[in-house]
Amino acid sequence: MTTLDIMIPFYGDVALLREAVGSVLEQDDPRWRLTVVDDTDDPAVPEYFAGLDDDRIRYRHNPTNLGITGNFNRCLELVEHKLCTLMGCDDRMLPNYVGSVLAVWADHPDAGLIQPGVRIIGSDGRPRKTLVDEAKRRVYAPKVEGRLELSGEDLAVSLLRGDWLYFPSLVWRTELLAGLRFQDDLRVIQDLALLVDLVVAGATLVVDETLAFEYRRHEASESSASAFDGSRFTEAGTFFTETADRMAAHGWPRAARVARRHLSSRLFALTMLPQALRQRAGVGQLTRHVFGSGRA
Known part of the structure; x- marks a missing residue:
């Protein structure tokens, strides 16, 4: 069984x-x-x-x-x-x-x-x-x-x-x-x-x-709190950059391109910007994640 x-x-x-x-x-x-x-x-x-x-x-x-x-x-x-x-x-x-x-x-x-x-x-x-x-x-x-x-x-x-x-x-x-x-x-x-x-x-x-x-x-989860201070996206940027390289080495070019762009993560960061501006926390990290290169 x-x-x-x-x-x-x-x-x-x-x-x-x-x-x-x-x-x-x-x-x-x-x-x-x-x-x-x-x-x-x-x-x-x-x-x-x-x-x-x-x-x-x-x-x-x-x-x-x-x-x-x-x-x-x-x-x-x-x-x-x-x-x-x-x-x-x-x-x-x-x-x-x-x-x-x-x-x-x-x-x-x-x-x-x-x-x-x-x-x-x-x-x-x-x-x-x-x-x-x-x-x-x-x-x-x-x-x-x-x-x-x-x-x-x-x-x-x-x-x-x-x-x-x-x-x-x-x-x-x-x-x-x-x-x-x-x-x-x-x-x-x-x-x-x-x-x-x-x-x-x-x-x-x-x-x-x-x-x-x-x-x-x-709303008060670990992921939400780190989203407002921007640390979530510093972590995400590093992860997606490393994963893009890993996918390319594995012979999965489509997955590598998607990881390098990480558009969903960027869009999520964009939705956090208004709240971050009000709290004056993590604005720089969020902005870099949204508008930075795919190698963030």
């Missing part, structure tokens, strides 16, 4: 963590095992897990703080089953999530990644629309009727043009992650960097339109 390893790296709000764990407990399909890796010192967290009577749930506490990237890597080390997901500690699975992704896996056993259908929710847990998510859906994501399989340079071009995946909702074939790690020098673009590593290694993505996951969009 295939079991899905659900990994939650925790570093945030205990109430939202309870929602996330509750959504796992409400799964229609019992073929899952949940591991929560706690990177906080909040006593309410171990107390909560001590009260859960389910042998499919593991709670681990880091004796020293690892930080966001380190905690994600610790989760990778603890995966034991053939399939895994790195769920956000504030996101929610719909009751059909495990059953839906395992059904996709049954039909596509060679898939490296599975992207189920996702609904965006806000801090209050209610559905919401944002400019970023509408752009993902309408501009960057491919059209899917039922299921779609992507791989190779086509997948690299698609993701580098605009990362339309929802990382916490993805299911991964564990063996592909062997030896891969989230990069310590990246704060907000770790997910795309890891995805590019997998695509270069030959991973196939299967997109399934069945709605099965709720992704929580916070």
Whole structure:
């Protein structure tokens, strides 16, 4: 029997963590095992897990703080089953999530990644629309009727043009992650960097339109905060420059061109400029990212 390893790296709000764990407990399909890796010192967290009577749930506490990237890597080390997901500690699975992704896996056993259908929710847990998510859906994501399989340079071009995946909702074939790690020098673009590593290694993505996951969009997230001060785009510029060279060396010229232009990242920076001007923070970095050369 295939079991899905659900990994939650925790570093945030205990109430939202309870929602996330509750959504796992409400799964229609019992073929899952949940591991929560706690990177906080909040006593309410171990107390909560001590009260859960389910042998499919593991709670681990880091004796020293690892930080966001380190905690994600610790989760990778603890995966034991053939399939895994790195769920956000504030996101929610719909009751059909495990059953839906395992059904996709049954039909596509060679898939490296599975992207189920996702609904965006806000801090209050209610559905919401944002400019970023509408752009993902309408501009960057491919059209899917039922299921779609992507791989190779086509997948690299698609993701580098605009990362339309929802990382916490993805299911991964564990063996592909062997030896891969989230990069310590990246704060907000770790997910795309890891995805590019997998695509270069030959991973196939299967997109399934069945709605099965709720992704929580916070304005005060790490990525949003760094967007306003401009540091996100300094990081992004370096990443895309290095990735363009890597794609060219790999023999994927279309992917190299898209990475060098990184138009979606530039457009996002442009939308941040008015707020940065009001806050007088990060204006220079944002401006350089928007109007600089493809070698930013």
